[in-house]
Amino acid sequence: MVIPASVRAAIAEHARRELPNEACGLLLLDGDEAVEYVPGENASPSPYYFELRLDPVMWADIGDRDLEQAVLHSHVSSAPRPSRTDVERIGLWRGRPYVIYSVRLDELAAWRIGDGQIESVPLRDGAPA
C-alpha cells in the first residue's frame, strides 16, 4: 500500500488534534494508493477506544465512489499493531485494509484482519523509487 506524504501528514495532524483520545477516520484507496483521508468523529472518546462516526449520507456517497475504504485509527502510545479489541471488533471489515497510526512513535502500519489472523500489509510512502 502506498500512503503519500500529504495523506500521511493529514492523518498525523488529525491524530495529534484528538489527543489524549484515539482518532479515527476513513482512508480512501485507488488500487493500492491512498488518495484521501476523511477524518471521522470518535463517538466514544477515550485514549483506549474508538467508535467511528461519519455523516451517514456522506459515508454512503463515499461508498458509491469506485474507491476502496480502509478504516484508520490511532493508538495514543502503543505500537501500530492491531490489539485484541481491534481483532474482536473487526466485524464487516474482515479481510479489508486496516491502518493504524501510533502518535507516540509517529509510525503508520497497515494490516488485514480475518478470522483471528493478522496479516501485515507492506507500506510505501509514495516517493519516487
Place this chain on the structure above:
Amino acid sequence: MTVVRIPPTLRGDVGGARQVEATGATVREVLDDLVERHPALGAQILADGGVAPFVNVYLGGEDVRTLDGLDTEVPDGETVILLPAMAGGSSRPWSPAVASSLLDLVGQTPLVELPRLSPKPTVTIYAKLEGQNPTGSVKDRVAKAMIEAAEASGELQPGRALLEPTSGNTGISLALVASLKGYPLTCVMPENATEERKRLLRLYGAEVVLSPAAEGSNGAVRLALEMAESDPRWFVPFQYANAANPRAHYEGTGAEIAAALDRVDVLVAGLGTGGTLMGAGERLRETFPDIVVAAAEPLPGDPVMGLRSLDDGYVPPILDVSRLDRKVLVSNEESVAAVRDLLRLEGIFGGVSAGAAVHVARRLAGELDEGVVVAILADGGWKYLSADFWEAPTHDVEESMESTVWW
C-alpha cells in the same frame, strides 16, 4: 417502496448492487423484506431479534438505535442507509472515568509484568492485581456476585439479613456490598481472630459474633449454620458451596485475562475455596486449550494465611480437583520469602497468599522454555502489617503465623 443503500462491504450479498428496494412500514419490516429478497444479508444485518452488532442502520441521517430501533416507522420514499460499524482501540480495556457506584468498580483489575521475578527472559510472568478492588481483595468479585445472584433468584429480599462464617477478606467484601445494598451482615469468627479484622468488619458496618477459639474456623462454620437453622431471617451466602463464586471468576477474572493477553500457558492462583481456579481456569481453557491450571496449596498443617480458612481435609463443594492440572504445595516460609521478593524487586505490596502464588508461578516458569504465566494476587499486604514476617528472621515468622488465627 424504500430505497436501501448498501455499503461496499455488503454488496457481495446483493449481487453487487449499490442500492436495492424493499417495502415495509417499519425498519423491521423493511429489513425482513430485504432479507427475504437477499437471504445472504440475513446473518450480517439481523441478530438476536435486533440489528446485528457490526452494522448500523440509518433513517433520515439518524441511527435507528437512537430512535425506536427496529420499530422505527419508515415514511414512504425515505432512504434507509446501511453502514458497517467500526470500533476498536489499543489494548487497555475501556472503562468509564466516572462510576455511579463503588460496586461498578469491582473487577477490571490491572495485569502487570514481573520481569525481575521471572527466572528467564523468554518466560513472561504477569500478576493480576486483585488488591485494586474496592476493599482491596479478590473477594469483592465473589461477594458482589453471590449477593446479586441471590437477589436475582428472589432468595434475598429486603428484610433478610446476611450471615457468613468468615474473619477474612470475604467478610469485608460482603460488608461493603451489604451496606451499599442495605442488608445487615453478621460475621461469625473464632474469638482469637486478630483485633484488626474484628475492627475492620465493625467499621464496615458488620456485626461480629465470636465462636470458641479451640474449635478454629470449623467452629465458626458450625455456629453460623446453627444460627441460620434457628432463624429463617438469615441468608448464608457460604462461598465454599455457592456457584456464584466460580461464576464471578469465569465471567470476570478469567474473561479479563483472556481479553488482555494473546497467550497464556500457565494460570496460578491460591487454593482457598477453589472459586478462582475453577472459574478463571475454565474460562481461560476455552481460549487457550493447552493451558496448565495450577493451584498453590498450603502444606498440610501449614496454614498459609488466606488460603487455609477451614481445617485440613475439607473439600469445598465448588472445588473439582480433577480440573486442576497441577497442585504445588507451598510452605509458609516459601510464601513469605516470595512476598518479600515481590515487594523488594517489583514494588508490589502483596498479601501472604500472593506470595504463595508468586512462588508457584516462578517455579512453573522455570519449567517452561518460553511462554506466559499469569499469577492471581488475591490481596495487598496492608491487612497483615501487624504480622512480623516483613522484617523478622524466618523462624520468628513461623512462630508468629502459628500463634494467631488470621483467617
